[in-house]
Amino acid sequence: MEKIKKYDPSSIEPKWRRNWEEKKIYCTDTNTSSKKYYCLDMFPYPSGSGLHVGHWRGYVLSDVHARYKRLQGYHILHPMGWDSFGLPAENDAIKKGIHPRISTRNNIENIRRQLKEIGAMYDWTKEINTSDPEYYRWTQWIFLQMYKKGLAYRAEMPINWCPNCKTGLANEEVINGNCERCGSSVTRKKMMQWMLRITAYADRLLSDLDRLDWPEKVKTMQRNWIGKSEGASIIFRIDNDSKTELEVFTTRPDTLFGATYVVLAPEHPLTLKITTSDKMSEVKKYIEEALTRSDIERTQIAREKTGVFTGAYAINPTNGKKIPVWIADYVLAHYGSGAIMSVPAHDQRDFEFAKRFNLPVIEVIYSANAKRNSDGSLAEAYQGPGKLINSEQFDEVDSERAKIEIVKWLEKNKKASFKITYKLRDWVFSRQRYWGEPIPIVYCEKCGIVPVDEKNLPVLLPEVESYKPTGTGKSPLAGIETFVKTSCPECKGPATRETDTMPQWAGSSWYFLRYPNPDLKTAAFDRKVVDRWLPVDCYIGGVEHAILHLLYARFFTKFLYDIGAIGVDEPFLRLFNQGMVTKFSEKTRKLEKMSKSKGNVVNPDPLVKKYGTDTVRLYELFIGPPEVDSEWTDSGIEGCYRFLKRVWDFVIQQIEANNQSTDIDSRKRLNLLIKKVTERIEDFKLNTAISAFMEFIKDMPENARYSKQDMENFVILLSPFAPHLAEELWQKFLGNPYTVFNAKWPSFDSKIISEQTITIPVQVDGKIRGTITVEKAADPEKIFQLASKIDTVARFLKDRKVIKKIYVPGKILNFVVEKKKE
């Protein structure tokens, strides 16, 4: 055979990328009515350091999936955009003096170039950018809709405060209780904040998880975050004060007779009202200290409990007993009603507190399993179920039943009611930052809080000279008079603008709704188009967004559904979390996720130059199962390069041989390959899909003959993985006048694959002793006879009685023999 053309990716890849772009083959007409498939990547934050091979992984994964679906005849929407508001750009501005708009634009250009090198089928005509006024105009619009529905409100909230930087910090900027930027210890400060009432959706956000095809891990994380707990609200009256009532939340109303004291959070509004005068100075001091302590400090679990007695007593509604009221910072103000009843016998935290302050412990649930001291007293709280004791008419009742009975009994006198509480808190939506969407609100002396008129959106983010926090904890916008000074939309009188901006999560909470109609000028989206394309069929991204982004996006979607803006109430049907790419870090001496700070990033650019995009794509997938973390080793990529070279030679050889038909064995091998690759793409087992190709090429018989048509099928099969190579073979060597991605995914014929004869292992006592080749439909008895005559099998059957014979058709043969007598 004459010398065939060598595989040279550098002469193939840029050419086809240009061709695809010119012919717009990845542009999606979103008005189409044919069957759709929305395959979405979590859009990136355009950082200055560009993409590394870890970022590639998810993008390659989604691209293979999207191309596969396209070959199956779906209309694909596979867009890309930029989550470009956020802190890094602003921090850069402070450090280097580059305007965030400039640095963001530059970064986007660089990353777009890198993304194009992946050769993914992104429809770049639908690119969106969250910091583009044409986009954030609609983010502001959504905020106003929430405001109208009472879901956006202002409240005085304690936030993370860095006393050194004199600014409020987002939770993400607090690392182990310290400021990310200067390292000083973060305290809490009460400030007026914009809040979103996500708690109004807690129940739906929780229950709708059941219909999502998401990793169980992510669903569990969201469930825990929402933290539903069912219990009861109990009313305690204050002794000698018939007007004041204390509400506590408990999940254990069955232990109510064992409540020996009540505890309020230091922030509880009634603390000073009920405190007796002799205790006042002590209580005030305790509250003051508690309030300046950071959340982190307060929630140190190992910390010894502190507290102070108010001098006041509450009345236990079950038995009228007087029990003391304490204040302690182990009780959280923002959960339940900010007050608890303490049952030290049956709650470990209460038990510790009671021991520390010598408060009584009354057992009300008996169990033989409770851990006790030698004198019979409890050594620790017994938190399990049991029969009630010391509970008057409820004695002997099972604790599970008592939970209901006791509440029902108190309910008659309005002293208790069943209640559900969530851990989920409302979303602090204000940031005292420059680089974010301005909150479209105006403060008027006469009219108060007034939303900006919708037709005057967007409220443009103004130019600013200094990005530094002003020192007052206000955003840098507060220093720009031309921005702040405005007129009231209602009375046209003088007014000032809100100067806080939205958090980074705002723009990403609805971007998937904008992609199908990115250029719409008159609305955030066209409901007809959105309803056709949403929900996203497959959403691919890292697990680090398991809670915040995915929860916020679900919240926005449900809200927009409720106001009739869209017809879907869950944004992402199926979620796939790709694993991280890790590499040994010289700095930390261990395997770490790739990051600039760990000094372990691998830049794909030189790899693309040396091996070509298709090889890098293949290796990204071959490195390991897509959903688990994998370690990057540079040497492994060689194997993928060699494989593609063999594929290239093989296909060209077959084409040049000009075979009229495919031989029987080859037809069987190709059908088996189609079956394996199809199944493995469906299951996201892309590493083994590639192994299947490698085996196919490696075990190729010398005399294999494939027809042109079967070579086309092979090339189609490979095209999602190595699109450039496939396109070159398809158009140039197989002579097709159109792109391979308009071809049809091949199907397999299971009749061709199925074997007439099968080779199965033969065991004696569960140990493999030989193999036997038999007709698939052969009679079991006959197989046993033949098998027992195999030398290596017969040796172990000699002088032994076979007590059981097992034949699993197509799988295994096993002789169970009697134990040998000594």
Add this chain to the structure above:
RNA sequence: GCCGGGAUGGCGGAAUGGCAGACGCUACGGACUUAAAAUCCGUUGGGAAGUAAUUCCCGUGUGGGUUCGAAUCCCUCUCCCGGCACCA
């Protein structure tokens, strides 16, 4: 502390009740070459016996169990990773 995931050759991994280590890397040996690169072929979990074909034993973090048969299912423990963490 609680919840979830994981541990398989020198390395990445395959096999989810039926021949453990597919596929790839590395290493070693060989072919081609003046030489190298590239390419191709072979060997590559540990141990033992045999001139050899081959055969046997051990082996999937630990210890136990279920089963004719376990990397796979159940229980125990150890370690690693992730999430939550005084949520009453």
